[in-house]
Amino acid sequence: MSTDIAHEEHHHGPPKGIGRWLFSTNHKDIGTMYLVFALTMLFVGGASAMYIRAELFMPGVQFMEPDFYNNMVTNHALIMVFAVVMPAAAGLANWMIPMMIGAPDMALPRLNNLSFWLLPAAAVMLILSTVVPFLPGGGSAINTGWTLYPPLSIQTGMAMDFAIFTVHILGVSSILASINIVVTILNMRAPGMTLFKMPMFCWAWLFTGLLLIIIAPVLAGGVTMLLFDRHFGTSFFDAAGGGDPVLFQHLFWFFGHPEVYVLLLPSIGVLAMIIPTFARKPLFGYNSLVGGMAILFTLGLVAWAHHQYTVGMAAGPTTWFMIITILISIPVGLMLLNFMMTMWRGAMTFETPMLFAVAIVLMFSFAGVTGIMLAVVPADLEYHDSMFVVAHFHYALIPGALMGLLAAAFYWLPKWTGNMYDERLGKIFFWWNVISFNITFFPQHFYGLAGMPRRIVDYNPAFADLNMISSLGAFAYGLSHLLFLYIVIKTVRGGVKAGNKPWEGAQIGTPGLEWDLSSPPPFHSFTTPPVVK
Amino acid sequence: MTTHDQYYVPEGSKWPIIASSGVLTLLAGIALAINGINGAVAMIIVGLVIMAILFFGWFSEVIHESREGYYNEQVDSSFRQGMMWFIGSEVFFFACFFGSYYYLREITLPYLGGEGHLGKTNMLWEGFKSTWPLLDLPATEGIRGHYIEAKEAMGAWGIPALNTAILLSSGGTLTWAHWGLKNNNRKQLKIGLALTIILGVTFFLLQVKEYGHAYTELHLTLQSGLYGSIFYLLTGFHGFHVVVGAIMLMAIFGRALKGHFSPHNHFAFEAVAWYWHFVDVVWLGLFIFVYWL
Amino acid sequence: MKSIKNKIAGLAGMAGLLLSSEVIAKSKYNLPEPADPIVQQIFDVHMVTSAIATIIMIIVTLIIVYSLIVHRKDKGYVADQNFHKSWFGRWAWLLVPLIVLGIDFSIAKTAHKTMETIYDEHPESDMTVKIIGSQWKWSYEYMDSGIKLTSNLNRDLTPKDEFYLRDVDQPLILPVNTKIRLLHTTTDVLHNWWVPQIAYKVDAIPGYITETRTEILKEGTYRGQCAENCGTGHAFMPIVVKAVSKDEFAKWQEEQVAAAAAAAAEASSDKEWTMEELFAKGKEHYNKTCVACHQANGEGVPGVFPALKGSAKATGDVKVHIQTVLNGVSGTAMAAWKDQLNDLEIAAIITYERNAWGNNTGDVVQPKQVAAER
C-alpha cells in the first residue's frame, strides 16, 4: 500500500519475448499455457479417437496391426484424461482462482511454472513410447489400454517403460499443481472473502486438489511396482512368487475412480458459475452443493472396486463397493438438482455457455444413471468390458468434463481477451457438437448390450450397422472442434469489445472479484488485496 | 520493487524449465538403460547433473530471497502449507506400499495356500502353504524369469531394533535443536543438528550393512518372491527418503553455521524437521509391520 | 421382484416409453435372450434398472424442458430471487437425498437376491469344466472325464460371414439341464470367458482360479468372445458352446475318452515316424496352435512375433528349438507348451517348422527326442 503506483507500472508489464512463457511466474500466462497445451492435445487425442473410429467403421482389420490399434486406444485415453481435461481444468484454475478470491497470484508462483512445464516433458515421453516400437529392437507397442493391467503390461516391450515414466511425470505435475491451488485457496483469499463467500468454482477445485494429493501418489506407487516387476525380478503381480495381478487393479482404481471426479468437479464448478449467471438468480443451495462435493469426495475414495466386480472378490467387499457406488447418486443428484432449481423460476437467456450448461445437466444425468446401472453387481457381470461401459464413460467424460471446459471457455473468453466471441458461430458450434456427440455415443450403449467387447480391433458383422453410425457421428463430432478453434482464434484476434462484466447476471449470489477487473485484466491483478464486504 | 507488506511474486524463473528438461533426460535415460540400450547411462548422468545444479540453484535463490526479507508472513504461511500438503502426498505414497503389503499378505497369499473363497486356486500350486515370511514360493519360475528362494527371513531384534532406536533418538535431537533455535541458543541448534545428521548417517550405514547381510547370507534378494519384493520396496523407498532427508539436514546445518535462521523465522528448518519426523514415523511402521509382525 | 418390475414397467409405459416391452426385451440391441437361470435373473435386474434409469431421465428432462419453455427472459419471466429461501429451498438438501436414498435402496434390493445366488459358496454341481485361456485360444478340461479340448478361431471366414470372429474349430460341448461349475484360469495374461446367454463374466487370472456356473436350459449353439484385453489377438478369441442333450453328451464323452487313449498310446509308442508323416501332422498342429502368432507363412508379425522362417532357432541346434517350444520364453507371449502338447505333437510341429517355408534343414525329430528333453 506504500507502493508508488508509477513505479509499479514500470516494473509490472509482461516481460518480452519467449522468456515471458518459459520463465513465467504469472498465473494468467501459465493459465494460458495450460489452456493452449490442452487444446493442442485435444487434437492429438482426438486424432487417435478418429483412428479408432475409422478402424471400427466396419468389420475387418483396416489399417495397421491390432497392437497399433490398442496403442492408439491407450494413448487416446491417457492424452484425453491427463493432457486435455486435467491441464485445461488447471488452466482455468490458474486464470480464475486468484482473480476470484482477490489474490496477487498463485501462492507458489515458481512451482506453478514447474507444474506446467512438466507436462510437455510427459508428452514427449508418451510420444517416445509410441515411436519406440517402430525402431529396430524397440519391442512391441503398448497394447494394454490406459489401465496398464499386468501381466499384459509386463509382456509389453520397452514402450511400457516410457509410459510408466510418463505417468510418473504427470503425477508429480498434478500433485504440485494441486498443492499450489489448495494453498492458494486456503491462504490467499482477500480480507473478507470467507470460504463460504467464494465462487463455487474455487470450492470445486479445492476438493479436486485434495483428491489429487491423495490419489496421484498411489498411482505413482502402483506403476513403480510394475516397473520393478518388469525389470528387477520382483513378484508383486506374479502368483508364482506369491503376488497377485489383481493388486495392481486395486491400486489403479484407488486412483482411477476418484480421478473421474477430479475430471468432473472443475466442470461442476464451472456450471455453478454459468447457470446462476444466465438464470439471473443466485445459485440454489450453495451450502448443499459444498456439502454434496464433500460427500462425493468421501464416497469417491472408497468406491473404487466397482471397476473390478469380475475379478472374483468375496461377497462382502463386493457388496460394500456396490452400496457405496450406488450411494454416490445422492451427492451428485443433489448437485444436479441444485442446478435445475437454479434454472427454475429464473429469467433465462441462452448464450452459448448456457446452452452447453443445460445440455450438460441432461446428458450427464444420463451418464449418471447408466453409471448406477453399472454399479449393480449382477448386471455389471454382463456389462463389464463391453461397449456399454465405453458409452457410459464418454457420456460422463465429454459432457461431465470436456463440454464443461468448453462452456467455461465461452464464458470467460471475454474476460481473458477483452473481446466477445461470435455468438452466432458459438450457437452453431453448440448444436453441431452436441448432436454429433449423441450420434457417436448413444448407439454404443446398444451394441455394448448386444455383446461387443471394448478394446477390440475387429468385430462380428452383427455390430456393423451401429458402429458405422457411431463412426460417422465421431467424424462430424471431431470436425466440430475445428470450428471451436476458429472461434477462439477469432476472439483472441479481435471482435466487439467486452466490458468488465460482459454477462448481466455474473456475480449474482457470490462476490466473484474477477468481474471487478478490466477485460482483459491487467498483468498483475491484485497487488494490494481488495476488501470484500 | 517489493515491499514487506506485499505478497512476493518472483519476476520469472529459469529453474522450472531446467527441472523439466532434467527430469525428461533422466527418466528417458533410465527407460533406455533398463532395456540395455548402450550409452543411456550417459543420459542418466547428464540428467542427474542437471538435477543437482537445479536443486542447488533453486534453493540458493529462495534462500537469498528469504535472507533479503522478501517474504512476508503470508508467503511464509504458503510455504508451510505447501510443505504440509507435500508430506501429505508422501504419506499416501507409502500408504500405497503398506496397503499392497497388507493386501498380498492377508488376502491373496491365503488363496494361493488354499484358504478363503478362492482357495481352489491351490490346485495350481499343489503343496504350497501360505506362510509369512514367505520363504517357499508357489513356483520358482515366474513370468519374467526365475525366482531364487531366500534361506531365511530378516530378524527384528538385531540391527533393525538398533536402527529404530537411532532414528527415534535422531527425532529427539532434532527437536532439541529446534528448541535451541527458538530460544536463540545457537550452540544447542548446531550440536542438535550435528547429532541428528550423525544419527541419520549411522542409520543409513547400518541399513547398507543389513542389505549386504540379507543379500549374501540370507539370499534374500529382489528375486526371492513376494517377501523380498515387499521388504526391499518398503525399506528401499524409506532409505531413499532418509538419504534425501539427510542431505536436507546437511544443507540446514550449513546454513545454521553461516548464521541463518532467526528464532521466529526459520521455515526451512521446520520443513526439514517435519520431513525428518515423517521419515521417522514411516520407519516405525516398517519396523512393526515388516520386521516384527 | 416381479411386482416391482411390473409396477415400474407400467410407469414407464405411461410415460410413453415401452422400455420393458417384449419388443425391446428381444431386440438385437439389448442383452441377448438368457438361456440359464442366473443369467435370466441378471436380465431381469437389468430390465428393472434400465426402467428406473429411463424414468429418472424422463423426470429430469421434463423439469428442465418445462423450465426452458417457461422461465425465460425473452418471455418476460422475472427471476424469483427468493426461490432458494422458500420452504423447498430450505429443505431440498434433505428432501432430495431422502428420495434418492429410497430409489437407491430399491435398486440395491433388486440386486441383492441375484447376488446371493451368484455368491453362493457351495453350489450344487453335476460336473466341472476347467477353462484355460491362453493367448489366443481356449482350452477346456472336463475334470470328471479327463477330456481335453482346444478351441481356436476359425480363420477361414471373412468379414462378410455371419459368424466372422465368432466361430471356432472345436466348440465346447456341454449337456443341457445340468449344473456345471466352470473354473477359470489362464496360462499367461488376463482373459475373460464371456458367453452372454449362458454365463456372466469372471476374469481368468494367471495363477488363480475363479468360478462361475451355468445350467443351460435349451439345446443350441451359444457364441461369445474373450472380454478382457489380452493383447494382440484379443479380438480373435471367440467362444462357441454347443449344448446337446444329456444322452448325446454321454455318447460324445465316451468317444472322446477312447480317442484320447488312442492318441496317447500313439505318442508314446516306439514307432519311428517318417518325415512325411511328421510334416503332415506338424502342419496340422502348427496351424492350430502356433499360427495365431507366428502366422501360416512362418513370417510372424514384425516387432511382435518373430519369424520362424529362417530364424536362428528354427534352423540351428535342434535341442535349443525343442527347449524353446517346451519351456517357452519367459516374460514374452511365447508360452511353455510342455503341458499342452504331447511328445508326438511337439516332435511333429518342430519337424514341420524345420522343413517348411524354405527352412530346408532336412531334420526329422522323433517323439523320443522330445521326451528326452523334458
Ligand code: HEA
Ligand atoms: C467424469 C467421469 C465419470 C463420472 C462422473 C462417472 C460417474 C459414475 N460412474 Fe463411471 N466411469 C468412468 C467415468 C466416470 N464415471 C470411466 C472413465 C469409466 C471406465 C474406466 C475404464 O474401465 O477404462 C467408468 C466406469 C464405471 C464403472 C465400471 C464399469 C465396468 O468396467 O464394468 C462403474 C460401475 O459401477 C461406474 C459407475 C459410475 C457411477 C455410479 C457414477 C456416479 O458418480 C454417477 C452419479 C450420477 C447420477 C446417478 C446422476 C444424477 C442423479 C440423479 C438424477 C438422482 C437420481 C438417480 C438415481 C437414484 C439413480 N463407472
Ligand code: HEA
Ligand atoms: C476425457 C476423456 C475422453 C474424451 C474427450 C474422449 C473422446 C472420444 N473418444 Fe474416448 N476414451 C476415453 C476417454 C475419452 N475419450 C477413455 C478413458 C477410453 C478408454 C481407453 C481404454 O480402453 O483403455 C476411451 C476409449 C474410446 C473408445 C473405445 C475403444 C475401444 O475400447 O476399443 C472409443 C471408440 O469409439 C473412443 C472414441 C472417442 C471419440 C470418437 C471421442 C471424441 O470425442 C474425440 C473428438 C475430438 C476430436 C476429434 C478433436 C480433434 C479434431 C480433429 C483432429 C480435427 C480433425 C477431425 C477429423 C479428421 C474428423 N474412445
Ligand code: CUA
Ligand atoms: Cu483373451 Cu482377450
Ligand SMILES: [Cu+2]
Ligand atoms: Cu469408477
